[in-house]
Amino acid sequence: MLMLVSVITALPIGAAEMASAEGVALPAYGDAFVDSSIGDASTLIPILASDSASHGVASLIYNGLVKYDKDLKLIGDLADSWDILNDGLKIRFYLRKGVLWHDGHPFTARDVLFTYQTMCDPKTPTAYADPFLQVQDARIIDDFTFEVTYKKPFAPALESWAISILPEHLLRGKDIVKSELARHPVGTGPYVFKSWETGAKIVLQSNHAYFEGRPYIDTYVYRVIPDSATMFLELRSGTIDRMGLTPVQYQRQTNSAYFKNNFAKYRYVSFSYTYMGYNLKNPLFQDVRVRQAISYAIDKQELIDIVLLGLGQIATGPYKPGTWAYNEAVRQYPYSPTKARELLAQAGWKDRNGDGILDRDGRPFQFTILTNIGNAQRAKCAEIIQYRLQQIGIKVNIRIIEWASFINQFINQRRFEAVILGWTISQDPDLYDIWHSGKTKPEELNFVSYSNPEVDKLLEKGRHTFNIDERRKCYFRIQEILAEEQPYTFLFVPDALPIISSRFKGIEPAPIGIDYNFIKWYVPQHQQKYVHYN
Structure with a gap:
């Protein structure tokens, strides 16, 4: 399942790095796990949601086949x-x-x-x-x-x-759409809905009749905390048990004896990527040379070094490096302002009036990048991209919008020029919903309005064969085309950096991530903190 990501939490992993070792203690029922996110859920009927917050909470309430x-x-x-x-x-x-x-x-x-x-x-x-x-x-x-x-x-x-x-x-x-289950869900999963205080918290209670066994942790609390700095203060004070660290927090602010004694840190390559996407209905971005020029003008390694403090890698397409569908041999866009200027000149963009801004047909080259409130990484990316594009004569404005409005009023209604966003993707490489030309209607996921007949055919072929070699050929070719056409400027694949209170035992990092066995996490009786969470 594909989801727009408003904040990166615990995602699938390759290798994990712990900052404190678990002790051995007998499992015990009880306590509460207080999770955190910058964004609230939009609905707890997961088929109606495209945001990670809704799916994260709903995954504890419902089951699939x-x-x-x-x-x-x-x-x-x-x-x-x-x-x-x-x-x-x-x-x-x-x-x-x-x-x-x-x-x-x-x-x-x-x-x-x-x-x-x-x-x-x-x-x-x-x-x-x-x-x-x-x-x-x-x-x-x-x-x-x-x-x-x-x-x-x-x-x-x-x-x-x-x-x-x-x-x-x-x-x-x-x-x-009008069902009360959106706010008071009833599922079959390991946790039962208890309450939802909009913009503050969602509380779930363990399902004692769960078919895989009663979860050890009695209460799951999803706290909504609008910014990472406040979230970090709450982590330090012990009022939340998990957050996704920023690179600065991971590298520089969690190495003290206090953190090493009280928390476990993890680091692993996420199944996600960050990108800048273009509204391809906008005349500014309909010339492939313009999109290629912008990709050359952005120093992706600079973004990784400054925004991620090195905790990530350059993205070249919509798949995680090292997976079977990933094609490493696609066109690259190393930082080259000279190449960017050449391509823009070929597309008719020149500084004709000497004001430092490129123009064509009497119109300056300027556009606005939209991204969402609460994600400092994306905001910083926008600022660096703004600076780099200014160097080649493109004026960029930045607008940062609350998540729900961002999705409902801008993305779904196609009211944007360019956006900085992230995708987390499923294990199967089928990306029909994001890239097929038939998926451009409001609330569908091809919101950049990308259309390529060959990509359409390859997407259809790739999903209608069980032969993995044939599927690989389809997805390799799709990546080659996307690399040439640059409907997105693929920026980076970040490392996921969750930190969890060390009183929780039973966490076993694996290729799928760390949450897969959440019902087996526990707190030893003598370390339990909450009898009842309010």
Whole structure:
């Protein structure tokens, strides 16, 4: 599942680095885990959300039919097992028995069919419908057997059923957009919704009847803290248990004996990247030479050194380096203001009046970069890019906007010239929703309005074959085209830098990340801090 990222929290990892060792103690039930983020959730019906905050909280409330294990392999969640039949065109899921919704109602195949129908309903404003529109037939065999047949081979088919399953008995016949479940969700997951104080906190309680066993931690609290500096002060004072550190905090502010004794730090390459995207409907950015020039004018290593303090690597496309779909042999854009000026001149942009700003047809080359409040890294990137583009005669303005307004009023309505944002992507390399020309409508994810017939065909081919070598060829070629056309200037792949109170035990870093076994995290009895969290 693809998500716009408002803040980087714990993401999939390659290697982890701990600053303090865990002691050995017996697991015990109790205590609260106080998490933190700069942004509030938008809805707790996850199929309606595209932000990381909503999905992070909802992942503790709901389950899919499948999920990724610690080694990035798909395993059963609400599905006990499945058969793949008819050369991959049919999947028959055998569902867990005895699973209860949080209100005590039994989970059955009817909930799965209802979720599928809701995803396909054109009245449902979801960015994740496309995989379900590939289904030719979906049917209930019995209460605990569900079967789907696809029109043609669809490589991400199994992964798509990691989507959160919704309660049919609470949503059937109702407008999902207006449902009270958006604010008071009912799921099957390890935590049960308790309360939501908008802009402040969301509180969940452990599900004692959870089918994988009662979580050790009794209470999960999602605190909304608008800026990283305040968040860090709260971490130091002990009022929150986790945050995503900034590079400065990681490198310079958490090396004291206090932090080493009371917290564990982690560092790993995230499954995410930061980019500057262009509104390709804007005449300024319709000439590929202009986009290439801007990419040459931005020193990506400078961004990594200044913004990330070296804790990241240059991005060349939409995949994490080292993964099977990543193509390292694409066109690069090393910092070259000379090359940038040459390309701009070829595109007709010259300083004709001597004011230091390029112009064409009597109009100066200037535009505004938008990004979101609360992400200091993006704001700093915008400032550095503003300076670098000024050096080649482009005037850049910067506007920083509150996250919800940024998405709803600017991104979804295509009211922007350029944006600095980040994507976190799923394990499957299918990027149809971001790059296909058919995904440019409001609230869809190709908000830069990119269109390339060859990319469209490759995206379709890549998702409709199970042959990994054929898929790799498709995604390698897509990256070559994106590298040439630069609908985004790909900036960097950051390291994720979470820090967690060391009283929490059972954290086992793995390729998928650190949150995959959250229900097994615990605090030894003698270290527990909260009897009841208020």
